[in-house]
Amino acid sequence: ETRVQNICFVGAGYVGGPTAAVVAYQNPNIQVSVVDKNSERIESWKSRHLPIHEPGLEDVVRIARDGIASRTHSSGSDERSMSQRSPNLIFSTDVEKCISEADIVFIAVNTPTKEYGTGAGSATNLAALESAAVTIAQFARAGAVIVEKSTVPCGTARTIQDIFAVHRPNDKFEVLSNPEFLAEGSAIRDLLCPDRILIGSSRSPSGFAAAAKLQSIYSWIDKSKILTVNTWSAELAKVVANAMLAQRISSINTISAICDKTGAEIDQVAAAIGSDSRLGSKFLKAGIGFGGSCFKKDILALTYLANSLHLPEVADYWMAVLAVNDFQKTRFLDKIVSKLNGALYGKKITVLGYTFKQNTNDTRESPAIEVIQKLAEERPSEIAVFDPGCTALEIRHSIDAFVSPAQFQNLHTYDNVYDACSGSSAILILTPWEQFKSSKLKLDSQDINLTSPTVSSIDASIPDPALARSPVPTKPAYSPTIYGELKTVSPLVEPPECPPDCQRCQTPAA
Numbered sequence: 001e002t003r004v005q006n007i008c009f010v011g012a013g014y015v016g017g018p019t020a021a022v023v024a025y026q027n028p029n030i031q032v033s034v035v036d037k038n039s040e041r042i043e044s045w046k047s048r049h050l051p052i053h054e055p056g057l058e059d060v061v062r063i064a065r066d067g068i069a070s071r072t073h074s075s076g077s078d079e080r081s082m083s084q085r086s087p088n089l090i091f092s093t094d095v096e097k098c099i100s101e102a103d104i105v106f107i108a109v110n111t112p113t114k115e116y117g118t119g120a121g122s123a124t125n126l127a128a129l130e131s132a133a134v135t136i137a138q139f140a141r142a143g144a145v146i147v148e149k150s151t152v153p154c155g156t157a158r159t160i161q162d163i164f165a166v167h168r169p170n171d172k173f174e175v176l177s178n179p180e181f182l183a184e185g186s187a188i189r190d191l192l193c194p195d196r197i198l199i200g201s202s203r204s205p206s207g208f209a210a211a212a213k214l215q216s217i218y219s220w221i222d223k224s225k226i227l228t229v230n231t232w233s234a235e236l237a238k239v240v241a242n243a244m245l246a247q248r249i250s251s252i253n254t255i256s257a258i259c260d261k262t263g264a265e266i267d268q269v270a271a272a273i274g275s276d277s278r279l280g281s282k283f284l285k286a287g288i289g290f291g292g293s294c295f296k297k298d299i300l301a302l303t304y305l306a307n308s309l310h311l312p313e314v315a316d317y318w319m320a321v322l323a324v325n326d327f328q329k330t331r332f333l334d335k336i337v338s339k340l341n342g343a344l345y346g347k348k349i350t351v352l353g354y355t356f357k358q359n360t361n362d363t364r365e366s367p368a369i370e371v372i373q374k375l376a377e378e379r380p381s382e383i384a385v386f387d388p389g390c391t392a393l394e395i396r397h398s399i400d401a402f403v404s405p406a407q408f409q410n411l412h413t414y415d416n417v418y419d420a421c422s423g424s425s426a427i428l429i430l431t432p433w434e435q436f437k438s439s440k441l442k443l444d445s446q447d448i449n450l451t452s453p454t455v456s457s458i459d460a461s462i463p464d465p466a467l468a469r470s471p472v473p474t475k476p477a478y479s480p481t482i483y484g485e486l487k488t489v490s491p492l493v494e495p496p497e498c499p500p501d502c503q504r505c506q507t508p509a510a
């Protein structure tokens with residue numbers, strides 16, 4: 001009765017897609033579907049060109065989605081039978097059907113900051129979550145377990161329960177909180193080897209039974225890493241984890257401002273602090289501040305919660321983390337302008353790195369966007385942008401969404417780092433991609449370290465011979481490392497054919 005045979009993920013984004021793929025990969029006997037109302041995204045998940053770039057993702061998706069053919073040849077005396085496997089992962093726009101077949105339904109839709117009405121600019125916009133919950137309430141099997149995978153405000157499980165009470169008054173459903181802690185850029189590794197799995201349930205026999213059912217699909221994770229807590233603790237813990245990570249970045253960034261005005265060096269200070277085992281060394285790299293779709297929105301949601309609980313001191317404390325993040329970007333821009341003698345007019349400026357962090361193609365809330373917007377006001381002759389994770393066209397489309405064409409006529413995006421740097425007065429490394437660090441592009445300073453800002457007046461019109469010898473790939477050099485047990489499986493089934501006019505195939509190959 002408790003055996004899980006079918007799971008549905010609602011929302012095929014940065015969380016739903018990779019999480020479903022790893023769950024399917026690790027549970028060959030469970031059918032996993034990922035549904036989304038965005039048909040373009042679903043088509044992309046079905047194709048050779050996944051909508052999301054993550055090291056290792058392609059392999060996991062291909063194994064689970066396309067299966068593994070039985071081994072036809074043997075190499076020498078080694079005739080180990082490789083486990084053949086049938087596909088158990090599908091991507092679909094048939095939301096209702098997939099939901100109706102599932103024993104567990106995950107909600108992995110977007111929960112951005114609300115931009116209008118009550119709570120505009122800080123509350124969480126739960127429209128997508130509510131609409132998904134209504135569809136699930138209408139179509140789910142009686143007794144299916146509903147799981148919040150999205151990051152939600154504390155108390156959201158009750159809202160979902162209320163929706164179910166209206167649509168299915170005669171059936172009983174458990175709503176669990178199972179927030180996702182993966183970091184973009186290392187999503188597959190994080191899913192295969194998470195620090196913990198957090199499961200929040202109601203403290204009742206049916207709540208515990210639902211939690212046990214959910215736990216059973218995390219078959220590859222050591223029991224000691226599974227934390228079972230009450231629903232509200234799980235919901236709140238996710239938001240606070242992000243707020244605390246962001247807070248560390250802002251903390252070290254405030255110190256970088258002090259370093260700039262004294263003789264102290266931020267990297268030395270950070271190393272000294274980080275070697276204290278009580279503090280640890282992670283998230284102590286000073287830079288232009290955090291971006292991405294999560295940190296800011298989760299801090300805003302936390303302050304909204306604090307204010308609505310009449311705890312203004314708590315809200316103010318967390319708002320300061322965001323204020324420092326803005327301050328840091330302003331300092332960086334001021335520094336660029338002053339390094340270039342206050343005059344960007346007529347100069348070419350190169351921005352290397354447009355994604356919000358390395359090893360992802362996600363550009364949401366990237367600090368680069370604001371830097372580019374502000375630089376444009378200084379009227380340089382050209383702003384050149386290159387990122388190893390996005391094609392020139394993808395960067396263009398993203399930037400076009402933020403600014404008017406007139407403002408950006410001098411903005412050019414590149415598929416090649418040399419062309420982007422050629423003839424530039426300044427190269428700004430805004431994302432710490434490995435290739436920017438390891439190549440000669442390192443220039444004379446550290447990636448995004450503000451105390452020695454990555455502004456260098458180099459004349460890149462003459463190609464640097466060292467750079468030419470070790471070319472910087474124009475596409476992500478995804479780590480060939482395959483995590484977990486993946487390395488033991490082969491051969492894969494050929495991925496689906498592309499249509500003859502496939503646009504993505506025309507872009508430079510990896």
Ligand code: NAD
Binds near residue numbers: 012035095
């Ligand atoms: P996303 O925008 O990439 O994906 C969400 C998807 O849900 C979209 O494709 C959208 O079309 C789909 N969707 C929305 N409403 C739907 C509906 N009613 N029916 C079907 N599909 C619907 O978002 P994401 O980055 O994957 O984030 C999802 C959630 O996970 C958010 O709550 C986020 O805070 C949280 N989270 C994100 C990360 C991250 O690194 N991106 C990490 C942990 C948690």
